[in-house]
Amino acid sequence: MKNKKKIVIANWKMNLSLKESLALTGQIKKKISRLNLVDKQAILCPDFLAITEISKILKKSKITLGAQDVFYEGKGAFTGQVSPKNLQTTGCQYVIVGHSEKRALGEDYQTINKKAKAVIAEKMIPIICVGETLAERKKGQSDKVVANQIKQATVSLGKKGKFLLAYEPIWSISTSGSGQVIDSQEAARMFAVIKKVLSSRFINYLLIYGGSVSPKTIADFSKIEDVSGVLVGGASLKADSFIQLLKNA
Numbered sequence: 001m002k003n004k005k006k007i008v009i010a011n012w013k014m015n016l017s018l019k020e021s022l023a024l025t026g027q028i029k030k031k032i033s034r035l036n037l038v039d040k041q042a043i044l045c046p047d048f049l050a051i052t053e054i055s056k057i058l059k060k061s062k063i064t065l066g067a068q069d070v071f072y073e074g075k076g077a078f079t080g081q082v083s084p085k086n087l088q089t090t091g092c093q094y095v096i097v098g099h100s101e102k103r104a105l106g107e108d109y110q111t112i113n114k115k116a117k118a119v120i121a122e123k124m125i126p127i128i129c130v131g132e133t134l135a136e137r138k139k140g141q142s143d144k145v146v147a148n149q150i151k152q153a154t155v156s157l158g159k160k161g162k163f164l165l166a167y168e169p170i171w172s173i174s175t176s177g178s179g180q181v182i183d184s185q186e187a188a189r190m191f192a193v194i195k196k197v198l199s200s201r202f203i204n205y206l207l208i209y210g211g212s213v214s215p216k217t218i219a220d221f222s223k224i225e226d227v228s229g230v231l232v233g234g235a236s237l238k239a240d241s242f243i244q245l246l247k248n249a
């Protein structure tokens with residue numbers, strides 16, 4: 001699938017209070033409305049608590065609403081979970097599934113696959129995350145690990161199932177503590193590996209890079225062949241920085 005617009009996804013994680021989330025949304029909306037960013041798509045992924053209020057702010061704006069997680073069941077005795085249907089009714093269109101910070105808490109790819117399917121069933125688009133650890137990279141296992149993650153995450157998704165595949169080398173995430181970031185050539189090589197795995201199985205997917213993306217480095221990654229955009233944590237937490245990301249993507 002080809003995407004003409006460059007996508008910038010803000011993953012605010014658990015960094016903002018409700019008040020801060022609403023204020024940041026308002027600031028971003030105001031700034032974007034003054035710009036003519038026709039070839040860019042902004043997706044905001046606040047925490048669950050903020051999502052309904054933010055959806056009201058984003059009505060009639062060009063900004064798209066996303067979520068950081070979801071549960072795969074539709075309804076029932078699942079304390080603490082949020083259903084895909086409830087997310088969908090807020091106007092949420094994208095859902096991050098299997099972020100490495102969830103995987104670090106025990107989420108496996110069988111669960112990630114269930115979540116991706118449940119998101120698609122509610123006519124939303126999953127942002128499926130994959131990526132190797134530093135230890136796996138050092139052992140030369142990156143290609144194999146990522147290929148396996150993709151295969152597990154996409155089991156019976158259907159050839160036409162629409163999804164974003166976010167490659168986030170875990171050691172490149174700004175808070176990983178490794179102090180290292182993948183260079184764009186190696187990222188491009190990894191995307192070639194990823195495309196090989198995906199292209200024979202699916203037709204409706206887009207590729208996204210994530211890990212320490214900043215206004216300075218965004219173009220290095222967003223311009224990699226067949227990469228449609230980026231998933232950003234730290235640099236998405238300030239309105240000016242997020243706008244700069246959109247401009248430079």
Ligand code: PGA
Pocket residue numbers: 011168172173174175210211212213231232233234235
């Ligand atoms: P970062 O986070 O941009 O702060 O590295 C990216 C992510 O974890 O999705």
